[in-house]
Amino acid sequence: MTRANAGTKGVPRADRELQIVRAACEVFGTVGFGRASVAAIAADAGISKPLVYQYFGSKEGLFLASFNYGAETLAAEMERVAADDSVGLERGLRTLDGLFRMLEPQPWLWRLLFDPTAPDDGEVATARTVYTDRITRLAIEGVGELMQLVGDDDPLDASALTAVWMSAVDALIAWWLDHPGVTPAEMTGRCHRLITALSGAAVPADLPS
Template sequence: MPSATSAIQSRAGTKGVPRADREAQIVRAACEVFGTEGYAGTSVAVVAARAGISKPLVYQYFGSKEGLFSACLHHGGQLLADEMERIAAGDVVGLERALRTLDAMFRLLEPQPWLWRLFFDRSAPREGAIAGEIAGYSARITMLASEGVGELLHLQGDDDPLDVDAMTRAWMSIFDALVTWWLDHPEVTPTQMTERCVRLFTAVMSADAPELSA
């Protein structure tokens, strides 16, 4: 996949565009550049060129590179969390809820895979508004994961809060690993990846519990 920088084409900006529309245009372009090149590897000039506007206009709207990245996190986090909450608000529970959530992520991310990587960029600032934005969406998603895990364990007769906490951490790591693996294999369609997840989870959860010696 070519880098966002190499894909930039110079486009003249247009006048008379409502501010909200222009901001959304800039954020969409910035999400792709940040998510592809990383925070440290991205310049405001590159984002401006990608969006087809001037660099001063980016600063006028967002104040700084940090402000622009924060806006991207808000945009991406809202999309991801809203989709997870949509599944959570439905009637499915347990393994079906987990698989439907994964499927929804694959379909949401297929045209915009860079959104997921925004939240795992090690070059991004670890304090200030950006860290707060990441922490806020992480807490929101963790709450949804804990709710889903709690439902799943309850169906198995396990209501131990420490079990729920431990399994929530494990589930979030598994979720990220599966999404990241899929992003690293763009030839795999969302449908194919969901089918793979069904096979994997069915195989694991159908296994008999072993007798472990002390």
């Protein structure tokens, strides 16, 4: 996986850092922080291990840069959909579709963000909190629009549905990543069918309203 021109001199620092971060995202997102090797990342980026330490200081520093890159990529895609004219279930499906298409060439980004072996303190923990809050705000906004459409103004209903939605997104993407033969378009269609099935299912008469 040696990158073209990665080992040549004269590459601007910003370009070389991005080259290293992209290689690190794939390694961290594939094997996890705990098993990842700076030497392997350097080899994938086509540069020397000392240069990685020169730019990022430590394995944790490289993971932080990789996490920020992956989280920003995902959050920006969600914000792109949030800025269009879609609302309710359409916005939800467009968000999922955008994530599937964005993750198709780089599926490791999703697992990078939820790596259980990653540092749970310091700057990594702070960055995780910042991006979690950013993504949660988008979910709250989208669910709030949906609740307005159906005439439900109960804040606890909105809170519960936000939790359900965020868990569902994670579960759907995790399922999709475990089925690499499924295309983004096919997965979006499947999500549409699942949402239709859930929203159109009959509710037993003896349940409380």
